[in-house]
Amino acid sequence: MWGQHLSDAFAQISPLQKVPVLKDGDFTLTESVAILLYLTRKYKVPDHWYPQDLQARARVDEYLAWQHTALRRNCLRALWHKVMLPVFLGEPVSPEMLAATLAKLDVTLQVLEDKFLQDKAFLAGPHVSLADLVAITELMHPVGAGCQVFKDRPKLAAWRQRVEAAVGEVLFQEAHEVILKAKNSQPADPIIKQKLMSRVLAMIQ
Template identity: 45%
Template sequence: MELYLDLLSPPCRAVFLFAKTLKIPFDFKHVELAEGQQYSEEFAKLSIVKKVPVLKDGDFVLTESTAILKYLARKCLVADHWFPADLRQQALVNEYSSWQHLNLRSHCSKVFLFKTLFPAIMGSEVSKEKMDIALEDLRHSLDLLEEKFLKDKLFLVSNKISLADVVAVVEVMQSQYNPKSKAEKRKLHSSQPTVLWKHSVIHLFDYSFCSGLGCAGRTAKAECLERSGEKGAWREAVSRSS
């Protein structure tokens, strides 16, 4: 099985982290977006969409990160909590993966574009008005992440991690990854439930994968979650490890 990825892309990172963490064997095929390799004739033969990620399993080709994640979960028979067989729990994973495209993903990407890519490429800052609108949209999406999905649970769908959390956390980390904006990062992500959720998801991935991607990883062990039992105990454990 081959995965065509560029780890600068959050959807690609979601697929990569899931496959690596679950020890799913695959051949990594690097497609450099900055070099325009997705528009090459060779890549177009693989996918007319000309975007990453792409999965190739024998003669079967699949695009779209959420579709790839669900395919991997079913094909590789991972633990049920990642993509539950229960109809309603699975529907909740699907609900989040459908919602995030035009909400959290869109707004995190815009903030990253305005704060990091635009100045680097164009050599100038975006206007304060545009930046304020982008930040307000992101704040609204983060509010919905908590109020609609996270609520009083450990993770977005239940008290066990799912594909929804994988898809979400790479976007939240992308919007934060800008060393020149620490004060703004604190302002955007100061909400305790979101911070605790983000840390708990990151802890379940191999730290070396996260740190290699520039993510805000921590060194706490995943077993901490299993031992905690109650949400309060988990929050206390996260606080001690941060």
């Protein structure tokens, strides 16, 4: 449920009240990238997710570092400016602000295509890796808000199909089920809204 991570019960698990959080016995870990790396190591997953090869691994790390302030930030802002602020929280967003946010997303998508994907099958090389998982999850934020992220971007669209095939269609759909319904959000409960507002403004400015 949107906003459930702001409960007191969740604060006991994660003091910063951010999702996701991994709890493995009495070990608690935040930050999605750190959680993915932890799972990769703990369960000794197939090499392609985070290759042992020095340069191939560095390409995954490069993407995982870049995305925080680029794709992740701009996808999140697009979702909030297009849907979550005006619809879910009832806070209007000016057309100029929305246009600027979407223009920035567009620039970042171009970098994703030109600098990372290039003519490769996947972002970090010929095989699917953590970089693709993290990227596709971020891209589903503006998609869920109704942005045509893959329109007029045949290379990115083909990559998306490859990632979906690599993950498996059923799991892919299940993972994105909630976010893909974002544009149908109902207005938030006032208590949730009050709890969310200051955090949201700090996050997306």
